[in-house]
Amino acid sequence: QSALTQPRSVSGSPGQSVTISCTGTSSDVGGYNYVSWYQQHPGKAPKLMIYDVSKRPSGVPDRFSGSKSGNTASLTISGLQAEDEADYYCCSYAGSRWVFGGGTKLTVL
Amino acid sequence: QVQLVQSGAEVKKPGASVKVSCKVSGYTLTELSMHWVRQAPGKGLEWMGGFDPEDGETIYAQKFQGRVTMTEDTSTDTAYMELSSLRSEDTAVYYCALKWLRSRRFDYWGQGTLVTVSS
Numbered sequence: 650q651s652a653l654t655q656p657r658s659v660s661g662s663p664g665q666s667v668t669i670s671c672t673g674t675s676s677d678v679g680g681y682n683y684v685s686w687y688q689q690h691p692g693k694a695p696k697l698m699i700y701d702v703s704k705r706p707s708g709v710p711d712r713f714s715g716s717k718s719g720n721t722a723s724l725t726i727s728g729l730q731a732e733d734e735a736d737y738y739c740c741s742y743a744g745s746r747w748v749f750g751g752g753t754k755l756t757v758l
Numbered sequence: 759q760v761q762l763v764q765s766g767a768e769v770k771k772p773g774a775s776v777k778v779s780c781k782v783s784g785y786t787l788t789e790l791s792m793h794w795v796r797q798a799p800g801k802g803l804e805w806m807g808g809f810d811p812e813d814g815e816t817i818y819a820q821k822f823q824g825r826v827t828m829t830e831d832t833s834t835d836t837a838y839m840e841l842s843s844l845r846s847e848d849t850a851v852y853y854c855a856l857k858w859l860r861s862r863r864f865d866y867w868g869q870g871t872l873v874t875v876s877s
Contacts, residue, residue, distance in 0.1 A: 652804075694869055695795075697863055701862065738803050740863075745812070749804060750802065752803070
């Protein structure tokens with residue numbers, strides 16, 4: 650099972666919006682509506698930000714949103730804030746297995 | 759509130775085995791599905807395996823088949839991940855990650871355990 654494809658890095662200024670893509674195949678992203686996104690700050694454990702493609706756990710700001718089209722899922726962060734600077738990983742269910750993306754480093758300029 | 763507390767850092771020689779533990783509090787393991795994810799230095803997250811409630815068995819990523827064993831002690835709500843035949847490429851932070859049985863997301867994560875493989 651190959652890792653999902655994410656851009657290595659994205660950046661944006663405070664207040665702007667950024668979108669991170671996550672491309673898989675019909676066996677994972679395209680085959681299930683079970684894409685989740687995790688935020689990871691340096692030296693910390695990942696934190697769930699989006700699940701089931703577009704749902705937000707309680708406590709996650711509504712600035713974070715998710716979507717999917719075909720084999721590509723996306724995470725959009727609007728109204729960027731300094732604390733959003735982190736690594737972001739997508740993850741997809743793949744039928745009893747799971748696959749993560751390679752990760753995207755978000756820099757807030 | 760579910761909390762996961764993992765065992766401490768380990769240093770192992772190539773060829774040895776390591777066993778990492780993950781203690782669950784705030785809920786019982788029987789209601790949850792435990793998985794293990796690792797992260798090599800400067801690299802991304804990699805799913806290693808976990809309990810599949812639909813099959814009723816633990817599923818391992820093909821890459822680790824034959825080298826990893828994941829077990830649970832429901833009397834203490836502690837999960838274990840044992841990785842054998844260690845090599846330098848296994849140097850990583852190992853996370854336990856918990857999900858509700860029927861969900862498809864990892865809601866809770868341990869703090870991570872650094873395993874260093876070095877001669």
